[in-house]
Amino acid sequence: MISASPSFGSGVVRWYAARLPKVLRRPGRLLGFLTACGMHAVGHACVALFAGGIAVAMARMWEVGDGRSTLLGSDRSLGDDAFSLAALGLAVLAVKAAAGVYASYVQALVAGEAGSELRLELLDALLAVNHLRRPRHGDQGADPSGTPARDVMALTERVQEVEVGLKQGLLGGVRAIAQLVPLAVVLVVLAPRLAAVAAAVLAVFGVALGRLRAGYQRATRREARERERLLEAADESVRHADLWVSYGAQAKARGRVGALGGALARGAARLEARAAGMSGANEVLGAAALLLAIAASRAGWLGALASGDRLLAFAVAFFLAYRPLRELTDSRLALARADGAFGELRGVTEDAKREHPAGGSEEPRDWAPGALEIRGLRLQRGTSAPLSLRAEPGSVVAIAGPTGAGKTTLLRTLLGLESPAAGDVLYAGELLGDAPAGPAARPFAWVPQEAPLLADTLHGNVQLGARDADPGEALAPLGAEHLVGELQNARLGAGGRPVSGGERQWISLARAIATRQPVLLLDEPTSGLDAQSQRRVLEAIARLRGRRTVLIVTHRPEPLGIADVVVRLEAA
Numbered sequence: 001m002i003s004a005s006p007s008f009g010s011g012v013v014r015w016y017a018a019r020l021p022k023v024l025r026r027p028g029r030l031l032g033f034l035t036a037c038g039m040h041a042v043g044h045a046c047v048a049l050f051a052g053g054i055a056v057a058m059a060r061m062w063e064v065g066d067g068r069s070t071l072l073g074s075d076r077s078l079g080d081d082a083f084s085l086a087a088l089g090l091a092v093l094a095v096k097a098a099a100g101v102y103a104s105y106v107q108a109l110v111a112g113e114a115g116s117e118l119r120l121e122l123l124d125a126l127l128a129v130n131h132l133r134r135p136r137h138g139d140q141g142a143d144p145s146g147t148p149a150r151d152v153m154a155l156t157e158r159v160q161e162v163e164v165g166l167k168q169g170l171l172g173g174v175r176a177i178a179q180l181v182p183l184a185v186v187l188v189v190l191a192p193r194l195a196a197v198a199a200a201v202l203a204v205f206g207v208a209l210g211r212l213r214a215g216y217q218r219a220t221r222r223e224a225r226e227r228e229r230l231l232e233a234a235d236e237s238v239r240h241a242d243l244w245v246s247y248g249a250q251a252k253a254r255g256r257v258g259a260l261g262g263a264l265a266r267g268a269a270r271l272e273a274r275a276a277g278m279s280g281a282n283e284v285l286g287a288a289a290l291l292l293a294i295a296a297s298r299a300g301w302l303g304a305l306a307s308g309d310r311l312l313a314f315a316v317a318f319f320l321a322y323r324p325l326r327e328l329t330d331s332r333l334a335l336a337r338a339d340g341a342f343g344e345l346r347g348v349t350e351d352a353k354r355e356h357p358a359g360g361s362e363e364p365r366d367w368a369p370g371a372l373e374i375r376g377l378r379l380q381r382g383t384s385a386p387l388s389l390r391a392e393p394g395s396v397v398a399i400a401g402p403t404g405a406g407k408t409t410l411l412r413t414l415l416g417l418e419s420p421a422a423g424d425v426l427y428a429g430e431l432l433g434d435a436p437a438g439p440a441a442r443p444f445a446w447v448p449q450e451a452p453l454l455a456d457t458l459h460g461n462v463q464l465g466a467r468d469a470d471p472g473e474a475l476a477p478l479g480a481e482h483l484v485g486e487l488q489n490a491r492l493g494a495g496g497r498p499v500s501g502g503e504r505q506w507i508s509l510a511r512a513i514a515t516r517q518p519v520l521l522l523d524e525p526t527s528g529l530d531a532q533s534q535r536r537v538l539e540a541i542a543r544l545r546g547r548r549t550v551l552i553v554t555h556r557p558e559p560l561g562i563a564d565v566v567v568r569l570e571a572a
Helices: 012-023 029-063 078-128 148-190 192-239 241-246 250-298 308-319 322-355 407-415 458-462 471-478 482-487 501-514 531-542 558-562
Strands: 372-378 387-391 396-400 422-427 444-447 519-523 549-554 565-568
Touching (some): 012 148, 012 322, 029 308, 148 322, 192 308, 250 308, 387 565, 407 519, 407 549, 471 501, 482 501, 501 531, 549 558
Parallel strands (some): 396 549, 396 565
Antiparallel strands (some): 372 422
8 A cells, every 4th residue: 555655755756766676577678678778879879970970971072072081981982981871870770769669668568567556556545544435425424635536636647647757757767868878978989078068068057957847846736736626627517417407507517617627728738838848948958058069169268179070070969969858858857747746646645544544354254143233322423312223133224314413424433434432333242343344344235325336347346345246146135137137248337338226226235235244234225216216126125124134324204114123313
């Protein structure tokens, strides 16, 4: 889990350093990447050298056009010189391109694997705080810190920024430096004093650009917060579209999303312009460094002026340094964005760590039937007085009360997702106390009000808490076996086959039944259903009498009709 990792929070580069050995440990991957980077870098330096040679040969040919001694031998023409150097350059470029392709492949692969690991670590951290379903209202145990949009952003865009930081930032920077080293050797060999002056000029301007990058990093964090607000507003607009239509407020909802989108577009445009400016500045600075170096040489500050041939070759070779210099700046910008995103991820996981300890083992315990007892239980949220009840094995208990009384908070407290303010919960005489959430420590299966679906098949949804469950057997007690044939292997949930409210309830109930947990906790199981669907769901729940203990939280009168015991939450 991220929050438990000592490297998390100490900077994105340190996190990369901790993860890279793991993703590069496969035989040959690291060696192949380094070899490809080396071949690509040497190839770039050779291309610069050949380009300088071709420029010198062409300059001589245009000036004299005779058969004097050439670069490659006294019996060759200057045209032959240029042709031979071009042919060698072509061969080197082919090798350089192949090496670049492989290095880019490894870069993307390593970054993707590291990003996938980070995404899973982050998801583990979010699940470990027991936010299996974030409550919709404050009376349902909601913690106002954090939002679903923030968590979605963390799992998608911010993890992607960290991936790009590894691919284009760290590994891309390594490749850029690898290209600059042999190129610098070529420049030093051609004209050492000119190379020294140019390097000094670039170093001075590099410090100035470093300060600009700090402002860029702050701007990326602001943009991330704007994206979060836009995502949240868009989510609200889509999920509650029927409400906006009923109020005739489509224009207002649309205007809110449009305003946030416009602000985000302007901020993103400024950010892109700043990035392009800093990237282009390196090319301008490279040209300025070359100009100043040649000017210093012409003024005699560097001793004797270099020969025309060497000066031309140096200028051409130095010009080819613009690309790795630009890539180096781009890598620094990618690292700045990644560090900003990493800071936001750290905020998400630190918030998570403060809320609750991690849940228990995923392996369920084989719970025997027993009585559920609640003794003087006082909830952290809600208006209800302390509650006491005893539910015998196989009974159906309905818990009624007005909105805000704490009905959902009661279920979350039983599940271990909330801590009680006072009182005890026992099952079969065993005190549950501070037992963590999960089937290893608590005998409950939960059907939340919104009946969420996993983006998976019917089998995947029913087997969520029991890997060997048969969906047909789980749906049989509900009289809904027909769903197996109707849904077959269709993907349900996000981006899949549309599912009606009644089908959602069947699948959620079947999922709970499949766990074989002895106590089912149902939160408003008929909410949002029409009269016929409600009747069928209640008949299915009634058929569970004697097989499972069922606690139904409801504010509607119909579920009370199938209950053996009705408990009303009274105000304190």
